[in-house]
Amino acid sequence: MLTWGRAVRIFVCVPPTDLRRGFDGLAATAQTVTCQDPLSGHLFVFFNRRRDRVKILYWDASGYCLWYKRLEAGRFSLSAVASEQDTVEWDLPQLTLILEGIDLSDSHRRRRYCRPGSRGATRE
Numbered sequence: 001m002l003t004w005g006r007a008v009r010i011f012v013c014v015p016p017t018d019l020r021r022g023f024d025g026l027a028a029t030a031q032t033v034t035c036q037d038p039l040s041g042h043l044f045v046f047f048n049r050r051r052d053r054v055k056i057l058y059w060d061a062s063g064y065c066l067w068y069k070r071l072e073a074g075r076f077s078l079s080a081v082a083s084e085q086d087t088v089e090w091d092l093p094q095l096t097l098i099l100e101g102i103d104l105s106d107s108h109r110r111r112r113y114c115r116p117g118s119r120g121a122t123r124e
Contacts, residue, residue, distance in 0.1 A: 011036055045095065
């Protein structure tokens with residue numbers, strides 16, 4: 001089980017990515033598409049055209065790490081993501097639900113208490 005802290009941001013590359021790319025190719029894509037530094041320690045998520053495979057690239061203290069998942073049946077549902085965007089930012093619960101096969105298009109987040117000034121304080 002992989003766990004990340006609340007400070008980790010998750011950037012999703014919306015256009016399909018050639019998942020034959022390795023560490024350096026995905027890092028270059030992360031920098032180009034998301035305009036973020038791949039050495040930041042944040043997660044960069046890439047899906048293939050059929051949406052049955054996903055790679056997550058991140059940097060830890062000693063180098064790049066790559067997490068890869070291939071579905072034997074079905075696809076990841078990204079219907080909640082606007083296709084005209086090149087990149088979107090998710091939070092950890094969204095990523096977890098997508099990886100578990102839950103379609104977020106019909107779901108909505110209920111208002112929760114957040115400390116003023118904290119990340120996500122205006123979410124509903």
